[in-house]
Amino acid sequence: MTLARDVAGLRAQLAQLRAGGARVGLVPTMGAIHEGHLALVATARAHCDVVVASIFVNPRQFDEAADLLAYPRCEERDAELLAAAGVDILFAPDSEEVYPHGFATTVEVGPLGERFEGAVRGRSHFAGVATIVLKLLHMCSPDVLYLGRKDAQQVAVIRRMVQDLDLPVELVACPTVREADGLARSSRNARLSAAERARAAALYASLRQAQALVQSGETDARALTEAVRERLSREGITPEYCALVCPDELRELPKLEEEALLILAARIGQTRLIDNIALAPAWRSQSAPAEQEALCSA
Ligand code: AMP
Numbered sequence: 001m002t003l004a005r006d007v008a009g010l011r012a013q014l015a016q017l018r019a020g021g022a023r024v025g026l027v028p029t030m031g032a033i034h035e036g037h038l039a040l041v042a043t044a045r046a047h048c049d050v051v052v053a054s055i056f057v058n059p060r061q062f063d064e065a066a067d068l069l070a071y072p073r074c075e076e077r078d079a080e081l082l083a084a085a086g087v088d089i090l091f092a093p094d095s096e097e098v099y100p101h102g103f104a105t106t107v108e109v110g111p112l113g114e115r116f117e118g119a120v121r122g123r124s125h126f127a128g129v130a131t132i133v134l135k136l137l138h139m140c141s142p143d144v145l146y147l148g149r150k151d152a153q154q155v156a157v158i159r160r161m162v163q164d165l166d167l168p169v170e171l172v173a174c175p176t177v178r179e180a181d182g183l184a185r186s187s188r189n190a191r192l193s194a195a196e197r198a199r200a201a202a203l204y205a206s207l208r209q210a211q212a213l214v215q216s217g218e219t220d221a222r223a224l225t226e227a228v229r230e231r232l233s234r235e236g237i238t239p240e241y242c243a244l245v246c247p248d249e250l251r252e253l254p255k256l257e258e259e260a261l262l263i264l265a266a267r268i269g270q271t272r273l274i275d276n277i278a279l280a281p282a283w284r285s286q287s288a289p290a291e292q293e294a295l296c297s298a
Pocket of ligand 1: 028029030035036037039040083146147148149150151174175176177178184185186187
């Protein structure tokens with residue numbers, strides 16, 4: 001694996017590799033690499049000739065200065081993990097390379113960016129996400145962009161941007177990788193105390209409970225979200241939001257009639273976590289759950 005710190009270096013390395021018509025996959029991350037990121041890399045590795053991973057803790061998508069400051073940074077360890085997973089180029093620019101003095105142009109993402117995460121974290125959150133992803137796409141010009149379904153609204157926002165701005169890239173959204181008890185892998189999990197970590201398992205447990213209700217025929221959004229809230233309240237957790245939504249626009253649905261997402265966000269202590277599960281009405285998915293989830297034993 002080679003390291004690129006600036007756009008010129010990244011492009012020079014890619015130009016050589018691309019000469020033979022290689023297919024390039026990009027996995028953008030904010031570092032603190034975990035199994036979730038590595039699963040994206042593995043998928044990219046399986047389908048692309050060249051895999052680029054980026055590490056950039058993007059200040060423009062943080063709404064709280066303390067959160068940005070506390071975000072884990074461990075580039076040496078990350079580089080080892082990414083190299084072992086088969087990444088060809090690690091792109092890890094500093095802030096001045098990405099946002100030089102005078103930087104002013106950003107992506108406006110529209111109403112989708114104002115719902116749920118956008119409502120809690122502010123409009124600038126998804127503007128920040130879309131801007132950095134657009135910049136990374138221009139810097140790297142990948143054929144395929146790999147994102148995780150854990151960040152369902154992020155996937156929807158970027159899918160919208162790719163479509164709206166005619167970006168020549170294929171977007172692949174990969175399943176959520178979870179701990180053995182179902183907690184979605186996240187760089188933020190490390191901030192949970194032992195007691196909070198135990199309670200955090202209720203997030204996925206509550207989503208699975210809603211999924212079981214769906215499998216027994218429930219389709220009413222209120223019944224499903226109430227079941228989630230009730231399960232969370234047993235652990236003293238009140239979600240910031242919990243809603244049944246359509247996957248593309250994240251519009252709230254009164255009833256489960258097509259494939260939909262049940263999304264939630266909650267604070268456990270000081271740590272904010274998000275999760276979601278794909279649901280389909282029982283008549284659509286008699287046997288298998290709607291989404292294949294990757295569970296880790298570690
Ligand atoms: P982050 O470093 O948190 O910005 O995440 C970088 C990418 O990894 C995003 O596309 C995330 O959606 C994805 N990702 C984060 N956690 C997971 C997970 N547990 N499973 C799958 N993908 C994930």
